[in-house]
Amino acid sequence: MGSPLTDADIIIVGAGVVGLFTALEAAHKGLTPLVLEERSPGAGASTRNAGVLHLIQPPPGKLRRRLALEGARLYRVLAGGIGYQVYETRLLILATTRLESLLLRPALIAIRRLAPGVKARIAGRREILRLEPEANPKVRSGIIVEGYGVVEPRHLISRLAREAEARGGIETGKKVTGIKCRGDKVIVEASDGSEYTARYAINAAGAGAEVLARQHGIRVRVELKPGTMEIYQDPKPRNILARIPTTSKTKGGAVIPWPQGTLYGPDLRESPGDPQPSPGAVAAKYRRLIRRDPRGLLERIEGLRTVAKPRDFHLIVPERCPRVVHLLGIESPGLTAAPALARLALSKLFG
Numbered sequence: 604m605g606s607p608l609t610d611a612d613i614i615i616v617g618a619g620v621v622g623l624f625t626a627l628e629a630a631h632k633g634l635t636p637l638v639l640e641e642r643s644p645g646a647g648a649s650t651r652n653a654g655v656l657h658l659i660q661p662p663p664g665k666l667r668r669r670l671a672l673e674g675a676r677l678y679r680v681l682a683g684g685i686g687y688q689v690y691e692t693r694l695l696i697l698a699t700t701r702l703e704s705l706l707l708r709p710a711l712i713a714i715r716r717l718a719p720g721v722k723a724r725i726a727g728r729r730e731i732l733r734l735e736p737e738a739n740p741k742v743r744s745g746i747i748v749e750g751y752g753v754v755e756p757r758h759l760i761s762r763l764a765r766e767a768e769a770r771g772g773i774e775t776g777k778k779v780t781g782i783k784c785r786g787d788k789v790i791v792e793a794s795d796g797s798e799y800t801a802r803y804a805i806n807a808a809g810a811g812a813e814v815l816a817r818q819h820g821i822r823v824r825v826e827l828k829p830g831t832m833e834i835y836q837d838p839k840p841r842n843i844l845a846r847i848p849t850t851s852k853t854k855g856g857a858v859i860p861w862p863q864g865t866l867y868g869p870d871l872r873e874s875p876g877d878p879q880p881s882p883g884a885v886a887a888k889y890r891r892l893i894r895r896d897p898r899g900l901l902e903r904i905e906g907l908r909t910v911a912k913p914r915d916f917h918l919i920v921p922e923r924c925p926r927v928v929h930l931l932g933i934e935s936p937g938l939t940a941a942p943a944l945a946r947l948a949l950s951k952l953f954g
C-alpha cells in the first residue's frame with residue numbers, strides 16, 4: 604500500500620519549531636519541503652516552552668551553546684519576513700537575602716564566561732526597583748543582563764506553519780514509523796500505510812526522534828523530563844525576573860512578561876511519573892521575585908524536555924542511510940537555537 608509522493612525534495616518529520624524552520628531554510632535553498640506531523644504543528648515542546656531567546660548558554664565546547672548564540676541573532680534577522688515578533692527585554696537576577704547578595708559576584712563572572720559579549724553588571728536595590736517596579740521590595744541587589752528576547756511560541760508556530768505550508772506543504776495526522784534509503788531515494792513510511800519518496804529526509808521529531816534514529820543504528824539515549832509553567836494575569840513585570848540559585852529548589856525558572864500575561868516557570872520535575880505541582884505551586888516558588896501575589900491563573904502548560912546522554916544537541920547522518928539527518932536531544936535552548944539548527948541540519952546534507 605502507499606501513495607508515493609514525487610514532488611517533494613526533502614521530507615521533514617515533525618512540525619515543531621526546528622522542523623518548520625528547516626522547511627523554510629530548505630525552500631530558501633530551492634528545495635520543495637514536505638513536513639509530516641503526527642498531531643498538529645507545535646503539538647510538542649514548541650508551544651509548551653517559556654519563549655525566551657536565551658543569552659546565557661551552556662559551557663564552551665557544547666554545540667547547544669554555539670547554535671543558541673547564532674539562533675538568537677537569526678530570530679531578529681528573520682522576524683520581519685516571517686511575521687512574528689521578538690519582544691525585547693532584560694533579565695534581572697534578584698538577590699533578596701544576604702547569602703544571595705554574596706553570590707552575585709561569582710554569578711556575574713560565570714555569566715560573562717557563558718554569555719560572551721553580553722552586557723551584564725551588578726546593580727543596587729534602587730536601580731532594580733526603578734527598572735522593575737513589580738520586583739519584590741525586599742530585593743537587596745541584583746544582576747542586570749541586557750538584550751533578552753521573548754517570543755510568543757504559539758504565534759511563532761502559526762507564522763512558521765503558514766510559511767512552510769506555502770513553500771511546500773504540511774500533512775498532519777501522519778505518524779512516521781520508518782525512514783529507509785534506497786539508492787538515491789529516501790522512503791518515509793507512516794502508520795496509516797502511506798509512503799512518501801523524496802531525495803532527503805530530516806528527523807526533527809522531538810520526543811519521537813529517538814525511535815526513528817534507532818532504526819539506523821544510532822544509540823544516543825534521550826530522557827524525557829517534564830516541565831510545568833503557569834500564565835497569570837497582572838502583575839505584569841517589564842523584565843524577566845529570576846532568582847539567584849542557592850539550592851536545587853531555587854534552580855531554574857523565571858517570571859517572564861508574556862504578551863498575554865505573566866508566565867511563571869518552568870518548574871522542573873525529574874520524570875513524567877512525578878506528581879504534578881498543585882495549582883499555584885509554580886507561582887509560589889517564584890513569589891520572592893514579585894511585589895504582589897499573582898492573580899487569575901489563565902493557563903497551565905505542560906512540556907517535555909528531551910535530554911540526551913551525552914547532554915548536547917546531536918545531529919547525526921547515519922552511515923547506512925546518508926541522505927537522512929537525525930536531530931536528537933533538542934532541549935532548551937532548542938527554541939533559541941532552532942533557526943541555526945535548521946541551517947546546520949541542511950549543511951550536513953548539502954555542505
Ligand SMILES: Cc1cc2nc3c(=O)[nH]c(=O)nc-3n(C[C@H](O)[C@H](O)[C@H](O)COP(=O)(O)OP(=O)(O)OC[C@H]3O[C@@H](n4cnc5c(N)ncnc54)[C@H](O)[C@@H]3O)c2cc1C
Nearest residue numbers: 617619621641647648649652655779809811830906937939
Ligand atoms: C517547559 C519547557 C520550557 C522551555 N523553555 C525554553 C525557552 O524558554 N527557550 C528555549 O530556547 N527553549 C526552551 N525549551 C526548549 C524548547 O521548547 C525545545 O527545545 C524545542 O521546542 C524543540 O523543538 P523541536 O521542533 O525539536 O521539538 P517539538 O516541538 O517537540 O516537535 C517535534 C514534533 O514532532 C512530532 N512527532 C513526534 N514523533 C513523530 C512521528 N513519529 N511522526 C511525525 N511527527 C512526529 C511531534 O508531534 C511534534 O510536533 C523549553 C522546553 C520545555 C519543555
